[in-house]
Amino acid sequence: MTNPYFSPHSTPSPERESLFIKREGKEKLLTALRQMLLIRHFEIRGESAYQHGLVGGFYHSYIGQEAIAVSAIQAFGTENWYSTTYRCHAHALLLGATAEELMAELYGKATGNAKGRGGSMHLYTDHLLGGFGIVGGHLPIALGAAFSLKYLKKRGASICFLGEGACAQGAYHETLNLASLWKLPLIIIIENNQWGMGTHVSRALATDKIAEKQAPAYGIKGYTLDGMDYFNCFEGFSHIYKEVLETGKPILVECVCERFKGHSISDPASYRGKEALQALLQRDPLLHLKEVLEKNNLLNEAEFKKIDQHIKQEILDAMKTAENSPWPSLATLEEGVYAP
Numbered sequence: 169m170t171n172p173y174f175s176p177h178s179t180p181s182p183e184r185e186s187l188f189i190k191r192e193g194k195e196k197l198l199t200a201l202r203q204m205l206l207i208r209h210f211e212i213r214g215e216s217a218y219q220h221g222l223v224g225g226f227y228h229s230y231i232g233q234e235a236i237a238v239s240a241i242q243a244f245g246t247e248n249w250y251s252t253t254y255r256c257h258a259h260a261l262l263l264g265a266t267a268e269e270l271m272a273e274l275y276g277k278a279t280g281n282a283k284g285r286g287g288s289m290h291l292y293t294d295h296l297l298g299g300f301g302i303v304g305g306h307l308p309i310a311l312g313a314a315f316s317l318k319y320l321k322k323r324g325a326s327i328c329f330l331g332e333g334a335c336a337q338g339a340y341h342e343t344l345n346l347a348s349l350w351k352l353p354l355i356i357i358i359e360n361n362q363w364g365m366g367t368h369v370s371r372a373l374a375t376d377k378i379a380e381k382q383a384p385a386y387g388i389k390g391y392t393l394d395g396m397d398y399f400n401c402f403e404g405f406s407h408i409y410k411e412v413l414e415t416g417k418p419i420l421v422e423c424v425c426e427r428f429k430g431h432s433i434s435d436p437a438s439y440r441g442k443e444a445l446q447a448l449l450q451r452d453p454l455l456h457l458k459e460v461l462e463k464n465n466l467l468n469e470a471e472f473k474k475i476d477q478h479i480k481q482e483i484l485d486a487m488k489t490a491e492n493s494p495w496p497s498l499a500t501l502e503e504g505v506y507a508p
């Protein structure tokens with residue numbers, strides 16, 4: 169039987185959503201909304217701090233993709249191994265890093281998540297093995313984490329987020345081959361946000377339906393999810409997690425989405441027309457979730473504003489703390505450096 173959740177074109181329906189609410193409960197959705205708002209406010213303020221010269225290095229916003237990380241981490245839990253790309257603020261926030269330590273990291277301060285040494289692209293938690301700057305570079309690390317779970321006979325999975333740009337990379341294909349060959353509990357989540365820097369996916373990859381078409385070549389399952397739709401993603405990820413735990417085999421997932429901003433803060437995304445952007449903004453995953461909550465009488469505008477304001481304040485406080493935090497001391501320059 170085809171599952172309606174596994175199609176990027178499945179249209180959200182009131183029946184689907186009320187069934188979901190009955191089964192999963194109101195609190196799960198409110199938590200998801202709060203998490204999406206936290207990510208959204210963090211990115212908005214982080215970019216603004218960057219524009220004011222308070223943040224150095226690069227800045228890759230996750231705005232527009234919130235439904236993916238939020239639903240995935242809700243479905244898989246926070247105890248698994250995670251790895252991701254430089255677009256990593258959301259994943260770190262969801263895996264236990266505080267807005268305060270992340271903002272301090274962006275500001276390059278000693279109190280930052282990586283002691284001010286990693287910046288925006290290199291964030292960590294006890295379960296996030298890192299944000300990685302090299303496209304495809306973290307796939308072998310995610311594979312190693314999956315290998316360790318099998319070797320140590322531990323229950324769980326290694327979950328690896330990447331952009332579709334990495335799907336043309338050798339490390340990606342080697343990882344898929346070994347994960348399948350050795351039957352490792354690896355979940356590879358391609359966040360297909362349509363663009364690899366300024367190059368549209370149709371000009372970079374030979375096929376569409378990346379997961380569904382590539383997975384069979386490695387003898388594993390591949391699914392396509394609607395990355396703009398929290399409900400579709402949560403259902404899909406929950407199903408996929410069960411399957412990985414039951415079979416111990418890897419799964420490839422493509423989440424079709426589109427980033428709202430440019431590749432990084434220095435990219436005005438002029439390759440995307442204004443009309444296309446306007447149409448995209450209509451598919452905002454955060455507003456979609458808010459609408460569903462409102463339609464089901466689980467949230468009203470005043471309650472939403474209160475949550476929104478509270479989270480915004482949390483981020484503003486984090487910025488203030490970051491600004492007032494000390495720079496890393498010169499005396500610590502050689503600490504944590506492993507090069508001989």
Ligand SMILES: Cc1ncc(C[n+]2csc(CCOP(=O)(O)OP(=O)(O)O)c2C)c(N)n1
Binds near residue numbers: 301332365431
């Ligand atoms: C091996 C390697 N080649 C090139 C780059 C430069 N680069 C940084 S991001 C990027 C685009 C990647 O796009 P995608 O994987 O789709 O991720 P997204 O930025 O869309 O999340 C490129 C080519 C790099 N960091 N690493």
